[in-house]
Amino acid sequence: MENMQELLARKKGVVAAMQMMDRNAHFDSEEGRVYAQTLVKLVTIEMQIEAQEKEKIAR
Structure with missing residues (x-):
């Protein structure tokens, strides 16, 4: 399992990519x-x- 920093970095990259895409594009x-x-x-x-x-x- 990835650590928190790696997950946050991946999330930041995915969000940046999504911002460049057309969110109104047809599926x-x-x-x-x-x-x-x-x-x-x-x-x-x-x-x-x-x-x-x-x-x-929980810990």
Whole structure:
């Protein structure tokens, strides 16, 4: 599992990439699919960050 700093760096990179994309692109276009995949990556990273925070609190 990645550490918190690595996850935050990945999140920052994904957010920067998403800002350059067209968020209004249709999902049936290539750009829309790439945006949706990037959004999934962002959510996954955020879930990993939350899991690590909860684990830290539980200790």
